[in-house]
Amino acid sequence: MNENKTDFFALLRFGDYADLFWEESNTLSIRWEEGKIERYTTGEDCGAGLRYMFGEENRFAALDNPNGEALKRLSLHLIGPSSAAKKLLPGSTQLFRPTVLKPVEQISGDAKVRLLENAFKSASLPGVRQISLSYGEGTKHLRIFTSYGESTEEWRTTVTFSITVVAEKEGLLQTAHEAISGTGGFELFDKNDVVAISRRVAERAVKRLSAPPAPVGEMPIIIAAEAGGTLIHEAIGHPLEADAVQKDVSPVYKGAVGKVVGNEKVNVLEDPTMPGQRGFYAFDDEGVPAQRVVLVDHGVLKTYLYDRQTARMDNVPSNGHGRRESFRHRPIPRMANTFVASGPDDPQMILRSIPNGLLVTKMGGGQVEPATGDFVFEVEEGFQIRDGQIQNLVRSANLLGNGPDVLKAIDLVGSDIGWSVGTCGKDGQGAPVSDGLPTLRIPKGVVVGGITP
Numbered sequence: 001m002n003e004n005k006t007d008f009f010a011l012l013r014f015g016d017y018a019d020l021f022w023e024e025s026n027t028l029s030i031r032w033e034e035g036k037i038e039r040y041t042t043g044e045d046c047g048a049g050l051r052y053m054f055g056e057e058n059r060f061a062a063l064d065n066p067n068g069e070a071l072k073r074l075s076l077h078l079i080g081p082s083s084a085a086k087k088l089l090p091g092s093t094q095l096f097r098p099t100v101l102k103p104v105e106q107i108s109g110d111a112k113v114r115l116l117e118n119a120f121k122s123a124s125l126p127g128v129r130q131i132s133l134s135y136g137e138g139t140k141h142l143r144i145f146t147s148y149g150e151s152t153e154e155w156r157t158t159v160t161f162s163i164t165v166v167a168e169k170e171g172l173l174q175t176a177h178e179a180i181s182g183t184g185g186f187e188l189f190d191k192n193d194v195v196a197i198s199r200r201v202a203e204r205a206v207k208r209l210s211a212p213p214a215p216v217g218e219m220p221i222i223i224a225a226e227a228g229g230t231l232i233h234e235a236i237g238h239p240l241e242a243d244a245v246q247k248d249v250s251p252v253y254k255g256a257v258g259k260v261v262g263n264e265k266v267n268v269l270e271d272p273t274m275p276g277q278r279g280f281y282a283f284d285d286e287g288v289p290a291q292r293v294v295l296v297d298h299g300v301l302k303t304y305l306y307d308r309q310t311a312r313m314d315n316v317p318s319n320g321h322g323r324r325e326s327f328r329h330r331p332i333p334r335m336a337n338t339f340v341a342s343g344p345d346d347p348q349m350i351l352r353s354i355p356n357g358l359l360v361t362k363m364g365g366g367q368v369e370p371a372t373g374d375f376v377f378e379v380e381e382g383f384q385i386r387d388g389q390i391q392n393l394v395r396s397a398n399l400l401g402n403g404p405d406v407l408k409a410i411d412l413v414g415s416d417i418g419w420s421v422g423t424c425g426k427d428g429q430g431a432p433v434s435d436g437l438p439t440l441r442i443p444k445g446v447v448v449g450g451i452t453p
Helices: 005-011 068-079 109-123 194-209 230-240 242-246 308-314 347-351 403-409
Strands: 017-033 036-054 057-064 093-096 128-146 151-169 172-183 221-223 268-270 293-297 337-340 356-368 374-386 389-394 397-402 418-426 429-437 440-442 447-450
Touching: 005 017, 005 068, 005 128, 017 109, 017 308, 036 068, 036 109, 036 308, 057 068, 109 128, 109 151, 109 194, 128 194, 151 194, 172 194, 172 374, 172 418, 194 374, 230 242, 230 268, 230 337, 230 356, 230 374, 230 397, 230 403, 230 418, 230 429, 242 308, 356 397, 397 403
Parallel strands: 093 151, 221 356, 337 429
Antiparallel strands: 017 036, 017 128, 036 057, 128 151, 151 172, 221 440, 268 293, 268 337, 356 374, 374 389, 374 397, 397 447, 418 429
């Protein structure tokens, strides 16, 4: 970026609000299949997204490898000939460069391939039919300029490892999956042993082959902390994004601020300021400082997740959750690190608290109907509970219920917490996220259904 920032601010003197999002990125992706490298790809990208707000109207366009003159032409195209300019003075720049112990660019490609090779060997157990592994890294240098005279500059690095194992026995197939990811460098693997993780995933897939199908019907459910927070992300997090509420996509929570929406032990938070988590950032993709947001406080709904546009519509400040996949996309309200806060109850007591039911220790994929909150989630690993004791592993189960109802039904909240990671999809954009959950008891309202084994 050779242009003077004063030139960028000159582009933003039109409309009710305007911003320029400049991004330079580098990526590496390694895919391991059938005992060898299937794909090894690298990429570089550079571009800018320019946006103007006129009332509730967004005018947005993006350019690859732009220069000052190209951005001026794009600006004229977006604002039209009759727009009046306003005086705009650039302010100070806020800068954030995180501490990275092992920068990914200083780690050899051979070391990254060896990581996958060791994981493959560890997962190669009897009964395993297929092992799919991936390693990914992405670094971004972002600069954001706004018509408020603000500018921010930030560097982000994300590293990811994932494994999927398919086991087979007499024509029966069972799958297990695990992913680890965080912001920072290759030190992610000092904290996470991919050899041990891969062995555990393979063992889970193989054990599911001999597990009986889960019992079906409505029953008490315990979701262990290690199951991760996918349920909360999908069933509660998305409905609390402000655009979903304003567009009546999530009518359940519209006008519900200040009302009881969950058990008094339930606190739901959204916090992009957590270093190392996959959803960490210092500034959102509109240059607003990241902040911890309490969505549900002791069962009471406090607020929604806002970007600048939805905040303007509700006449409130943005709380730093305008995110975009890249410069090619306009920002929308998104989660980052969403979790139910740890509670007062002993996790071991919770496990012993129901006579018969299902203990979920690993959630799979799922889907939610935003208008109603109805959900269905696969249980990748679950155990039957009989007479208050954890019994055998079960397979072929899913959970059916309603997010708002579950939030109210939760009556025990553990003092622990566990995390899961993923890439959240919304409006054709992907965003890196983490989801957290303590051990929870849901005594009613969830049906265990069978799925095709």
